[in-house]
Amino acid sequence: MTDLNVRLGGVTIVEEVTFSLGAGDLALLIGPNGAGKSTMLRALVGLLPAGGDVEIAGRYPASSEARNTFVFVPDEPALYEDLTLAEHARFSALIYQRPESEERALAWLTTFGLASRLAEFPGTHSRGMRQKLSLALALGLEMPLTLLDEPFNGLDIEAQELLAGALTQRAKTGGAVLLTGHQRELHSLLDATVLELSEGHLSVKAPAGRSGKR
Amino acid sequence: MTDAISYLRRRTVWRSFHTYRVWVGRAIGWWSIIYLIFWLVVFVLSGAEMVTTLEQPLTSSVPFGVAVLVALLFVGLLVSGRAPSVVLDRRDLFRAALAPSRPLDVMRYRMNLRRGVLLVGAALVGGLWSFIAPRYFHLSAPWAAPAAALVALAYFEIGWLRYAGYRRADAVGTAARQAAAWLTGAVVASTASAVWFGTRGTAAAAPDAGAQLIATLGPLAALTEASPLVLLVPLLLAAVAHVAVARTLLEQYPPRFAAQSLVLTQLQAMRTFQLIAGMAGMRGGREADAAERARLLAALHDRPGATRPRRSLKPPSLDQPAWRAIAWRTASEIYRRPRFAQVRLAGLTISASMALLAAAQVLSGAPAAPPTGAVLDGVGAAATAPVTFAGSLVGALGVLLAAFLTARAGAGLLGPGLARAGLPISAADRSRGRSLPAQLVFAAATLIAFPLLVLVRSLTGGVMADPATLLLTVMAYVGLLLTCLLVLEKYSSWSGAAASSWEPQVVAALLVALPMLVLVALGVPSWVLPAQFLLLAIVWIVEV
Numbered sequence: 061m062t063d064l065n066v067r068l069g070g071v072t073i074v075e076e077v078t079f080s081l082g083a084g085d086l087a088l089l090i091g092p093n094g095a096g097k098s099t100m101l102r103a104l105v106g107l108l109p110a111g112g113d114v115e116i117a118g119r120y121p122a123s124s125e126a127r128n129t130f131v132f133v134p135d136e137p138a139l140y141e142d143l144t145l146a147e148h149a150r151f152s153a154l155i156y157q158r159p160e161s162e163e164r165a166l167a168w169l170t171t172f173g174l175a176s177r178l179a180e181f182p183g184t185h186s187r188g189m190r191q192k193l194s195l196a197l198a199l200g201l202e203m204p205l206t207l208l209d210e211p212f213n214g215l216d217i218e219a220q221e222l223l224a225g226a227l228t229q230r231a232k233t234g235g236a237v238l239l240t241g242h243q244r245e246l247h248s249l250l251d252a253t254v255l256e257l258s259e260g261h262l263s264v265k266a267p268a269g270r271s272g273k274r
Numbered sequence: 275m276t277d278a279i280s281y282l283r284r285r286t287v288w289r290s291f292h293t294y295r296v297w298v299g300r301a302i303g304w305w306s307i308i309y310l311i312f313w314l315v316v317f318v319l320s321g322a323e324m325v326t327t328l329e330q331p332l333t334s335s336v337p338f339g340v341a342v343l344v345a346l347l348f349v350g351l352l353v354s355g356r357a358p359s360v361v362l363d364r365r366d367l368f369r370a371a372l373a374p375s376r377p378l379d380v381m382r383y384r385m386n387l388r389r390g391v392l393l394v395g396a397a398l399v400g401g402l403w404s405f406i407a408p409r410y411f412h413l414s415a416p417w418a419a420p421a422a423a424l425v426a427l428a429y430f431e432i433g434w435l436r437y438a439g440y441r442r443a444d445a446v447g448t449a450a451r452q453a454a455a456w457l458t459g460a461v462v463a464s465t466a467s468a469v470w471f472g473t474r475g476t477a478a479a480a481p482d483a484g485a486q487l488i489a490t491l492g493p494l495a496a497l498t499e500a501s502p503l504v505l506l507v508p509l510l511l512a513a514v515a516h517v518a519v520a521r522t523l524l525e526q527y528p529p530r531f532a533a534q535s536l537v538l539t540q541l542q543a544m545r546t547f548q549l550i551a552g553m554a555g556m557r558g559g560r561e562a563d564a565a566e567r568a569r570l571l572a573a574l575h576d577r578p579g580a581t582r583p584r585r586s587l588k589p590p591s592l593d594q595p596a597w598r599a600i601a602w603r604t605a606s607e608i609y610r611r612p613r614f615a616q617v618r619l620a621g622l623t624i625s626a627s628m629a630l631l632a633a634a635q636v637l638s639g640a641p642a643a644p645p646t647g648a649v650l651d652g653v654g655a656a657a658t659a660p661v662t663f664a665g666s667l668v669g670a671l672g673v674l675l676a677a678f679l680t681a682r683a684g685a686g687l688l689g690p691g692l693a694r695a696g697l698p699i700s701a702a703d704r705s706r707g708r709s710l711p712a713q714l715v716f717a718a719a720t721l722i723a724f725p726l727l728v729l730v731r732s733l734t735g736g737v738m739a740d741p742a743t744l745l746l747t748v749m750a751y752v753g754l755l756l757t758c759l760l761v762l763e764k765y766s767s768w769s770g771a772a773a774s775s776w777e778p779q780v781v782a783a784l785l786v787a788l789p790m791l792v793l794v795a796l797g798v799p800s801w802v803l804p805a806q807f808l809l810l811a812i813v814w815i816v817e818v
Contacts, residue, residue: 123526132372
């Protein structure tokens with residue numbers, strides 16, 4: 061990503077941001093509320109129009125080739141109220157054409173303690189349970205690039221630790237992970253490169269695990 | 275990927291349909307619906323039987339005029355295309371559109387829904403034409419329904435092509451723009467030639483075969499011609515446009531489609547909420563929603579105003595009392611509304627001021643003129659009254675109507691409600707702060723309304739109050755206005771009903787007109803004005 065610019069209604073939200081993420085990288089994008097973390101992620105996946113050169117796997121993010129390489133988890137779970145949890149796993153596997161991901165997503169749901177709820181609609185579930193479903197679908201896919209916007213929001217302590225372990229493992233097995241969040245809560249969980257977004261500009265900090273704050 | 279979308283739609287659409295079916299059955303009842311359908315059919319059939327064939331046909335230029343109008347609608351598409359006609363909701367955007375699925379597959383269901391509605395609507399209109407054309411125009415138009423449906427379909431498809439190519443430099447965008455231009459050109463050219471030869475053919479005693487053929491090749495030639503050939507051009511237009519639309523969605527979505535979808539779904543939700551509020555008898559705070567709607571529209575088109583206000587009022591300094599802050603809050607909300615909403619409200623306020631001035635004349639017992647037009651309907655009747663007539667029921671009803679109009683305007687000027695619980699402010703401060711901007715706007719409106727009323731009076735041969743009663747009229751006006759605004763504010767705050775709903779407005783109007791209604795009935799109209807001031811004092815003192 062080179063010189064990413066995002067302007068909304070004539071106001072610059074993200075300005076000339078440049079960074080790259082390779083296989084095995086785990087990056088944590090931090091910044092104060094309103095810094096533009098979610099906006100940057102949405103621009104990155106093509107949900108918002110942006111200036112500059114953005115490429116995922118060497119392709120324009122909105123192209124189908126690029127979409128075949130990443131999965132994005134928004135800050136608010138986007139779920140179908142009339143699909144059950146198990147049906148979400150099936151649909152996700154079908155639309156990404158990764159049949160094996162259904163079993164993995166179901167396994168993650170079991171790990172998150174939702175095994176007995178697979179036949180239920182997510183509309184009846186709490187914010188944290190919906191977030192777990194959203195994450196289980198993304199983790200099950202095991203895409204080369206995983207993008208997560210505030211994934212720890214609403215999760216209980218156990219689920220937070222599970223998620224941190226899963227993301228670390230994903231990076232160790234060759235996947236790239238970029239997530240947003242607040243530094244204080246995540247330093248103790250992740251060994252990630254910290255990118256700080258402030259007033260539209262990005263700066264790279266030392267990896268959290270090496271900063272001695274764990 | 276198509277399997278995934280089919281899987282999704284099979285389950286979600288079917289379940290939604292099932293839920294809706296159950297809801298309709300429980301909320302309305304299927305027997306009630308069958309009963310309604312039965313009577314609908316009866317009314318349609320009896321209505322159809324009443325349509326008889328005219329001995330002299332109506333002018334034959336009507337169908338040609340319709341064809342030209344439709345062609346102009348197509349031309350209008352060339353200057354549109356900033357926003358999509360079909361959007362995806364948030365779930366489809368994040369779950370399906372970001373996945374490696376073909377945009378065409380994801381969009382198909384929602385596009386087909388829109389196409390279906392258009393097809394049915396246009397076919398009904400075309401069918402109606404097929405029915406009335408032989409009777410009113412002595413024309414046979416058996417193909418009007420399918421032709422109209424196909425033209426509507428082409429209109430929808432070209433609209434999408436314009437959107438897909440809007441300010442887009444890549445090959446897909448260029449192709450979409452060109453396709454839209456060519457198809458619109460084809461519509462205009464074929465309409466022009468068909469209308470030209472059609473009108474000539476109508477005028478000529480024996481039209482030649484070539485002209486007749488060209489006349490059947492317009493998009494809406496089915497309005498005047500009975501040949502099945504009339505379907506050829508609409509079919510071609512719809513088919514070509516449909517294929518061109520599919521080509522725009524093979525690989526990527528239009529650049530701003532996702533962002534605009536997110537905004538448009540919020541706007542739709544707002545509209546749905548207002549509709550439900552309207553069905554529940556509330557206006558749904560439409561005035562207060564106007565600013566948020568304007569912000570969303572700015573976000574839709576990426577204009578300034580999407581993230582920060584374009585207009586601001588200077589806040590009061592920190593040493594000012596609380597009611598000034600409330601007044602500033604209310605005034606800011608009014609000031610930030612879209613210009614159109616402000617102009618509409620200004621018009622309503624001036625009308626209300628004129629009506630209230632006329633009502634004040636009645637109260638002060640001033641002689642006046644005959645009824646003065648739409649604004650003063652009712653009130654005008656009251657204002658016609660000579661001094662002795664001021665105490666009549668007509669006068670009281672005029673005051674009631676003027677008070678209601680004032681309450682309507684006042685509701686738009688009170689701004690958002692303010693829940694006092696938890697705030698260290700008195701009810702008097704809240705009422706004072708919320709109603710102050712309305713009082714100021716009404717004061718300004720009076721400066722326009724008064725000369726307007728004088729003008730209207732002079733045009734209708736009446737006179738305004740003489741100097742002797744002018745002071746009384748002004749006092750009565752101020753009394754009526756303050757009473758109306760305070761009752762509206764206090765009642766809406768006390769009851770929890772939004773000032774924009776009917777209930778507080780009706781209560782305010784009734785209470786303002788109460789002295790006149792009661793004292794006239796008791797035969798003591800001369801007590802009306804003092805009683806009005808007494809009422810204002812009571813309303814002022816009561817803290818709720």
